[in-house]
Amino acid sequence: MPDFESLYKTYYMKIYSYVMTIVKDSSSAEEITQKTFFKALNVREGQQYRGDSGEYTWLASIARNLAMDQFRTQARQGSMPEQEPADPDADTDIRVEKKNTVLQIHLLLHRMKEPYKEVFQLRVFGELSFREIGKVFSRTENWARVTYHRARLKLQEQMDQIDREDENRNERK
Template sequence: MSVDFDKLYNTYYMEVYSYVMTMIKNTHMAEEITQEVFFKALKTKQQYQGNSSEFTWLCAIAKNTCIDELRKQSRKKEMPEDIPSDVNISKLLEDENLSFQIHQILHSMEEPYKEVFQLRIFGELSFQKIGKIFGKTETWARVTYHRARLKIQERME
């Protein structure tokens, strides 16, 4: 499958950047990772078979690149010791240490819960868009998000 790379870059750069921002939450790092995504896509364009949309292919590369970056970062930080028992995830994300702990929980969480939660909370994407990324329904995205949220709350307690 032949890929017109200039067109691919111009068409999907902002969408891929937004997707990366949902996981990284740092504009400079998101720009770097987005550039890395397109570089990796250019290097592996021969492997792209067209079984999924170009955007889905780029998101898969972006997800793996972000995971690698988050792993590097998590090795550099220590876990917080005090964890409150009454957990409100939105409020906890405002606290840097607890935010880091939630990211660690997300890191160990199985797919698709991890990615759906990140897209909803950090990327502020609608359930409809999340469903579209996965090739599923809006209801599937909604249910998966709520299950992910429950899993995080259980692990925080």
């Protein structure tokens, strides 16, 4: 087991950022990140870090599982995470358009099927390598590359479709 204090200092913000891309709520992300390190510290014999993958990959796998557990619990209880309040300074056209585009991407990602959604998020927001993504899913690096590429294509197709619909609406006005 690596030195826990060093592990915590090195990976806390990276794991928190990764979890934030999944749960989209800072308090939940902080709680899951804390649970991740607690679980890493207290793993049972035989399940502890063996060095088969990088430390970050190992911690990200724990965090991912904890986040999925939270989603399942919320689904059973019928509660959904609260949306972040709107930014009061977003009053310029550029900010509004950028925010709408980002929101649109997140909405499309939310509807995207697994594993495409998570692979895309791990790559873009979690900044994991394809090798690390493959390890998170117990798959190959090539599988991660192909899945990411397909997810990106699906997202681009959906964005193009939305753009075409917006252009048609504007032409009718």
